Amino acid sequence: MTLVTVKNLTKKYGSKIVVNNISFDFGYQKCIALIGPNGAGKTTTLRTLAGLLKPTEGTIQFESSTTNQDIRKWIGYLPQYPAFHSWMTGREFLIYSGKLAKLTKEEATKRAAELLEVVNIAKESQDERISRYSGGMKQRLGIAQAIIHKPKLLILDEPVASLDPIGRREVLGLLEKLKQEITILFSTHILNDAEEVSDELLLLHKGQIIESGSLQELRNKYQTTVMALQVEDEIHDYQTIVANLNHVRNTKIERGTLYITSDNVKKVREAILSLADQERWPITSFSIDQASLEDMFMKVVNN
Amino acid sequence: MQWMTLFQKELLENWRNKKWIWVPLVIILLSIMDPLTTYYLPYIIEATGGMPSGVVIEELPEYAPSEVLLMTLSQLSMLGVLVIVLISMGTISGERKSGVSELVLVKPVSYMNYITAKWVSYLLLVWVSLFLGILVSWYYINILFGTLSFGDFVTTFFFYGIWLTFVVSLTIFYNTLFKSSGLVAFFSILSIMVMSMITKIFHHILDWSPNNITEYIIDTISTGEISKDLILTGIITTALSLTLILLSSQFLKRKEMAG
Structure with a gap:
């Protein structure tokens, strides 16, 4: 009511x-x-x-x-x-x-x-x-x-x-x-x-x-899951590789962390972990975060 | 009852901010100033060193009780009115400016109750102060200048109270128009001055203007009979006061409480 x-x-x-x-x-x-x-x-x-x-x-x-x-x-x-x-x-x-x-x-x-x-x-x-x-x-x-x-x-x-x-x-x-x-x-x-x-x-x-x-x-509606990757090496070398993976929408580097947005988190996560395993990437941290309300608000405003 | 809640709050506020103490004292002081200084003028002149050399006053004028009462009312009409405007200039405008009225008027409070509770609380303060002021003045006039009957005291108190009621109503009215207490005071005093000027210029037409009330009170005391002019002026002044309060309620209702 x-x-x-x-x-x-x-x-x-x-x-x-x-x-x-x-x-x-x-x-x-x-x-x-x-x-x-x-x-x-x-x-x-x-x-x-x-x-x-x-x-x-x-x-x-x-x-x-x-x-x-x-x-x-x-x-x-x-x-x-x-x-x-x-x-x-x-x-x-x-x-x-x-x-x-x-x-x-x-x-x-x-x-x-x-x-x-x-x-x-x-x-x-x-x-x-x-x-x-x-x-x-x-x-x-x-x-x-x-x-x-x-x-x-x-x-x-x-x-x-x-x-x-x-x-x-x-x-x-x-x-x-x-x-x-x-x-x-x-x-x-x-x-x-x-x-x-x-x-x-x-x-x-x-x-x-x-x-x-x-x-x-x-x-x-506005879900943007962001993956954050940190490695021991120069992060820019990995950005090019990740950017070319299927389902990756955007990548950016901020303070030594590579942020990846995707329309299929599961597949991108699997691809990155598989590559990391094969190529022995020196990963120090890999996390998946939900977008905050603030991110959503900014997205709605920008839309 | 909601009206009583608002009224009691006003009384408590005026008590806590000491208006119930200093306003009667000021009005009493203004009321007795002229009777006392007039009577004791020769002594005052003597005590302060006498008149400058060459100035000779054969005899100081003697005043009739009604003339001394007129002096008291003139004093109240100037400084007394100013005090009344000053004590009531922020009663609504101040609450609107500070935002307290937002918390009050967002409740199911009738605008008429809000205005009239303030109005009556200030009238009570003013009438009590006036009663004490006129009473003390009447007492000294009787002792120092000659007899003024109790009836004269009642007439003076009642009809002059009607004039001060008009002053309070006018100030409340401007309170609903402006958020600035300074503007409320300015327009209230300006209105009284303009009314006084218009009454003087058009005296032959404006027989029952509120500004004539003091003059008719003195006439009544001198002749010993309540004149028709005084009664009609009293009625007109009361009607104007009530109209101002009705208008205040309407204006406040139409105003947006938030800026």
Whole structure:
């Protein structure tokens, strides 16, 4: 069943088109990563979905909502740089957020206490003013305020971009936990993060979705298996031999390693190992690697 | 209730940033400054070394209680209005600029609740401060210059409160138009100045302009009867305030919360 359907969404600022006629949909309990370089239109897309920006054209349908319905009750949102009432304590801010989302005082208080534990805000910091929180704590508090009313969709804009490695790990761990219960749509330009927690990917480039699907689907579609060969001798002598083998598409040398791409890894691997055995090549290393998400992204963009 | 949540947050914020302490103090200070300095002027002149040689003042003028009250209201109309504009200039614009409003308005919050909770919280602060200011001023006028009835105090407080309500509403209105607190303050003060100029130039037509309220309060106190002009000016000023708040809600609704 579909949770969100975006149809022909366009957002313009004056004559500048930031999001250009994009359409996509996704179902329940998924973690979807919106991937793209800086300036691709990720933040604008997320803010439009969250109702903070108005689409220039196109529609966003939430379940079977009509355009007149206030969909904000189903959405939790955390901007890239969340700003809080820093004079409040973490607990006060969560209770305030819960009450704004129409929870009763008792419900909001109970849920705030639960979430402070879930997002791992230390007991002694829970009643401290937010102005004293670190970046990671603020980000986790931001996620807590976004899910306090148990929304169906959690929208996070670059949730880990501004964090140090420890903070980044904590937030990614939290997302991993949350995606069991809630649909998460998050943007990132750090492809490793997307690879780590997302089930589906939307690749955004210059305001347009250039590819979408599950990580596995994209891997299958754009799979580029790269073989890496290192020898004790001069590597350039071997490049010519390997390049002439059947099914070898491309070869290149980088820092003493010969990288080979092929449309039939199995046959090329067998051919190289057979040659190496017959000719007694002084091989020091031979490995086969899957292309990273980054390689795939570059390939899609170049296509 | 969502409105109460927003209202309580505003009260708590104004308490924690000490507005509930310094705003009443400033208004009290402004309110008693003229009654005290006017009364003690001969002593002040004497204590500071007297008048320059050659200057002779036979007798300092004596003021009627209503004239001293007018001085208090004039003081409030200048510095008091400035203080009110300054305390409320960032209430929405500041939240929009910092991004806090993104976290608030992405929740199912009614724009009307958001605006009116702020409006009422500032009105409460301003009315309480004004009450204390006028009360202290009334007390000193009674002791130092002669009797002003309790009814005069209530009339002054109530109708001048309506004028300050208009000032708060105007500032809230500009808060929804601009993200810069400086621009909010500038346009709020400019509007009050322009209104004052227009009222002076077209005094014969603009009988019930909000800027006339001080004049009608003093007339009422001098004559002892609440004039029809004061009541109508009060009604017009209240109506304008409510219109500004309705417009603010509409403008904010149409605005995109993210830049």
